Amino acid sequence: MVKLVANNLEMKFGERHIFSVDRLQLSQGQTIHLQGDNGCGKTTLMKLLAGLISPSRGAITTEGFEPLPWWRSNALLGKAVYLHQHPYLFDGSVEYNLSYPHPFCNMTKQQLSERTQTAIEMAELTHLKNQAASSLSGGEKQRLAIARAWIMQPKLLMLDEPTSNMDRFSQDLVLTMISDLQQLGTGMLISSHQSCVLTSLCNQTWVIENQHIMSSYTANNIPDSADSAPINLQEPRYVIAN
Numbered sequence: 001m002v003k004l005v006a007n008n009l010e011m012k013f014g015e016r017h018i019f020s021v022d023r024l025q026l027s028q029g030q031t032i033h034l035q036g037d038n039g040c041g042k043t044t045l046m047k048l049l050a051g052l053i054s055p056s057r058g059a060i061t062t063e064g065f066e067p068l069p070w071w072r073s074n075a076l077l078g079k080a081v082y083l084h085q086h087p088y089l090f091d092g093s094v095e096y097n098l099s100y101p102h103p104f105c106n107m108t109k110q111q112l113s114e115r116t117q118t119a120i121e122m123a124e125l126t127h128l129k130n131q132a133a134s135s136l137s138g139g140e141k142q143r144l145a146i147a148r149a150w151i152m153q154p155k156l157l158m159l160d161e162p163t164s165n166m167d168r169f170s171q172d173l174v175l176t177m178i179s180d181l182q183q184l185g186t187g188m189l190i191s192s193h194q195s196c197v198l199t200s201l202c203n204q205t206w207v208i209e210n211q212h213i214m215s216s217y218t219a220n221n222i223p224d225s226a227d228s229a230p231i232n233l234q235e236p237r238y239v240i241a242n
Ligand SMILES: Nc1ncnc2c1ncn2[C@@H]1O[C@H](COP(=O)(O)OP(=O)(O)OP(=O)(O)O)[C@@H](O)[C@H]1O
Pocket: 013, 018, 036, 037, 038, 039, 040, 041, 042, 043, 044, 045
């Protein structure tokens, strides 16, 4: 099982303290709802866990991943796929954007081709597959980014406000793809101010409040393993980027 473990983490921008936390763990099998008001640091936490920025103090370590190739100095980059609220898409068609992750996937050509076709259908993008990705609506772009992540089947996935631009139809399509990844064991961190269609899948919550990160489990999901238990709730206590 792969995991990211943050210890003794503190994040500041200049003199401004954003949050601190003694310990956090994002691992396969978890589906976590990341909550908090505007500006509390949800995106910042995801960027830290994705290795896109560095903490002011503390360390984020990885467990269970393949050893790094010699040319990779940042051990975190590429471990957890991070989907930005406004997804980064490549110049080119919808189909091109879905084929981009292929070299990074450990699948045969045939499997990739079938999986890409299924992703296009699941995201209801068939009629748009030759259209420039840059011309898609906000909700369609998010569906495309999530379809691309679904093809990759990452071990860890972080979704930043994934349903913010979506109507009910798009939310239901995305729910199907995310539920499927959950069944396959992808560990997920989903940020959303409020409950949304995806947060119903979550079995744990992280709340950023008063510059601390608090963790709790849903009632029917209290872990019995000390390894996965949240630590210290009162004290100040995670490429391919889409
Ligand atoms: N590079 C930066 N330099 C200085 N301040 C920053 C930087 N990045 C983020 N911040 C500040 O840190 C705080 C947390 O930002 P962040 O984007 O993580 O919040 P958020 O919880 O994701 O907000 P929202 O819910 O509105 O998307 C904000 O006040 C923001 O202005």
